Amino acid sequence: MKKKGLIKPGYLFTPKYTNYIFSLLFLLYMFDYIDRMIVTSLFPFIQKDWGISDAQLGSLVSAVYWAIVILTFPISILVDRWSRRKTIGAMATIWSLATAACAFVGSFGHLVAVRAVIGVGEAGYAPGGMAMISAIYPKEKRSWIMGLWNASIPLGSAIGVALGGIIAAKWGWRHAFGLVAIPGFIIAILFFLVKDYKTVILNKQHHVAGEQPVTKKMNLRDKFHEFSSKPALILTYFGFSAMVFVTTSLLTWLSVYFHRVYDLPMEKAGPKASVVMLLALVGAPLGGYLADRWRRKRINARLLLPGLSALIGAGLAFLAFVVFKDTIQYIVLLLLGMTITSFIPAASATTQDLIHPGMRATSYATAVLIQNLLGASTAPIVIGWLSGRIGLPTALAILPVFLLIASALFFTGSVFYKRDLEKVAKIRMEAESKSKG
Numbered sequence: 273m274k275k276k277g278l279i280k281p282g283y284l285f286t287p288k289y290t291n292y293i294f295s296l297l298f299l300l301y302m303f304d305y306i307d308r309m310i311v312t313s314l315f316p317f318i319q320k321d322w323g324i325s326d327a328q329l330g331s332l333v334s335a336v337y338w339a340i341v342i343l344t345f346p347i348s349i350l351v352d353r354w355s356r357r358k359t360i361g362a363m364a365t366i367w368s369l370a371t372a373a374c375a376f377v378g379s380f381g382h383l384v385a386v387r388a389v390i391g392v393g394e395a396g397y398a399p400g401g402m403a404m405i406s407a408i409y410p411k412e413k414r415s416w417i418m419g420l421w422n423a424s425i426p427l428g429s430a431i432g433v434a435l436g437g438i439i440a441a442k443w444g445w446r447h448a449f450g451l452v453a454i455p456g457f458i459i460a461i462l463f464f465l466v467k468d469y470k471t472v473i474l475n476k477q478h479h480v481a482g483e484q485p486v487t488k489k490m491n492l493r494d495k496f497h498e499f500s501s502k503p504a505l506i507l508t509y510f511g512f513s514a515m516v517f518v519t520t521s522l523l524t525w526l527s528v529y530f531h532r533v534y535d536l537p538m539e540k541a542g543p544k545a546s547v548v549m550l551l552a553l554v555g556a557p558l559g560g561y562l563a564d565r566w567r568r569k570r571i572n573a574r575l576l577l578p579g580l581s582a583l584i585g586a587g588l589a590f591l592a593f594v595v596f597k598d599t600i601q602y603i604v605l606l607l608l609g610m611t612i613t614s615f616i617p618a619a620s621a622t623t624q625d626l627i628h629p630g631m632r633a634t635s636y637a638t639a640v641l642i643q644n645l646l647g648a649s650t651a652p653i654v655i656g657w658l659s660g661r662i663g664l665p666t667a668l669a670i671l672p673v674f675l676l677i678a679s680a681l682f683f684t685g686s687v688f689y690k691r692d693l694e695k696v697a698k699i700r701m702e703a704e705s706k707s708k709g
Contacts, residue, residue: 297421312433515674585611
């Protein structure tokens with residue numbers, strides 16, 4: 273039973289229990305990305321077995337994102353209107369079982385199909401996790417906590433990319449899928465048991481001159497207006513997509529780049545690429561911390577910082593893929609790995625700041641839909657297609673353009689942030705009295 277006196281201002285539960293929920297959310301996100309990205313370091317092994325093209329290899333990553341694009345929005349409605357813990361637990365169970373199933377496929381087509389099922393599971397996780405974190409922590413810490421949570425993405429990606437090549441070289445690529453599926457399944461079961469927050473009723477205040485405000489249930493038009501009336505929110509969604517095009521391109525192709533350009537075996541190229549991704553362990557939390565600190569002086573800092581990090585990232589990407597080679601190139605790539613992920617917590621927090629509290633999962637699902645449709649699902653195939661025609665180094669040299677676009681979108685959104693924030697309904701979140709079955 274929760275002791276009221278131990279709950280600090282802004283927290284939904286005691287800090288200890290809140291951090292326990294966060295730990296499970298962190299581990300689930302980490303295994304989400306281990307399961308999602310391990311396939312990239314298996315590319316040469318799968319290509320050797322089945323003789324497929326680079327574009328087909330890219331589709332093994334894109335298949336996950338296609339499923340997310342199709343399902344993230346309807347599943348996010350379940351998150352907002354039904355249950356966070358049940359949806360998250362069910363989704364994590366599905367993606368873990370699908371990852372294990374990849375070890376038993378008999379053809380390339382079957383592997384693409386099962387990879388898509390991984391996306392079915394992952395479609396509801398990010399919106400559900402984002403909504404949970406927004407509800408259980410104080411809003412003043414939102415960027416910082418989201419930075420810590422999003423550090424699980426590069427950690428999981430790095431582990432997946434590093435482990436995949438090592439396991440495949442020793443035991444074969446099928447074993448890599450089977451071994452990483454088990455821990456995520458165990459954590460998924462644990463999440464079914466955590467406490468949740470009460471589902472927020474979607475009401476709005478209707479104002480009539482000279483009369484007391486009347487509370488009315490939001491209709492479909494009101495819900496659409498929550499999004500369409502806020503330019504900062506819309507620009508954040510599209511800025512996210514341009515950034516995700518770049519991060520997904522690097523996650524998918526950087527290990528293969530080292531393999532081809534520097535003739536490294538995949539068991540060495542994978543870990544080398546994973547170190548670049550691991551620098552995001554610094555970039556994401558640091559970006560969240562700086563955004564929250566800056567926000568004390570500039571209310572729109574949660575969009576100013578992403579704009580700045582995208583601009584710096586564009587310069588670093590140009591230096592890495594156009595100007596430098598060898599050791600200097602790798603140092604620049606390490607800096608790039610830290611810089612281009614520092615936008616995530618602040619931009620993610622913006623998707624929660626500027627929306628009705630009862631629609632937070634739906635808001636982030638909209639971001640996921642747009643970023644996956646325009647960024648994550650297209651990047652692996654586009655870069656793979658360009659690689660087959662102009663070479664992988666030249667294909668990766670286009671990435672600075674996307675970072676410049678993202679910077680422009682974030683900076684423009686920052687102009688509207690304060691005005692859009694004033695439109696958001698102020699609603700106090702409440703905890704469920706107990707975990708319901």
